[in-house]
Amino acid sequence: DTEVTQTPKHLVMGMTNKKSLKCEQHMGHRAMYWYKQKAKKPPELMFVYSYEKLSINESVPSRFSPECPNSSLLNLHLHALQPEDSALYLCASSQLAGVAKNIQYFGAGTRLSVL
């Protein structure tokens, strides 16, 4: 099973709303990632969690707040977003040891539209 599940698939929100994106994996991976992807562009790394601790923050604005409640779950809390934040948000996970430690498995993403 190499499945990373993201919910919701689509999200429309106003600039004053608060919403959350959810990502779940049951592969025993101890690294989880959030990426932002604009149309026809490569994904851009936002955050990395290793062993449930934030290890990389790519200078992301504070209106994006990640959370890793346990080793299977990763959330991205959204507040006071701007229209330019509209994008596909991808979650990924990987092992931190072993032969497959460098392979990231991606979810299908959440398509976010900020009005």
Added chain:
Amino acid sequence: AQTVTQSQPEMSVQEAETVTLSCTYDTSESDYYLFWYKQPPSRQMILVIRQEAYKQQNATENRFSVNFQKAAKSFSLKISDSQLGDAAMYFCAYRRSGANSKLTFGKGITLSVRP
């Protein structure tokens, strides 16, 4: 800093024919990993094939194979017997070995398959 270059934005192939997608990268590291990811319109990033830099043998996965030229820092993907389902955006990616290393993507190439 590592960079990944995919110079062709689009390519087209006839169904059942063979196509090669090019990728070059720049790094001063000796231990690293290279990947090709496929992203169809369904959005999910799917790992197509990976190559460990320390392995001289080119990786193959069914109809997909790579031509890894370490000295030239080239990592091309060959798709044999192209199928309609191969139509997608393809990203070449690099990751150096070690903890907290990031996945660096190329700009991607859009492959269309003509029936």
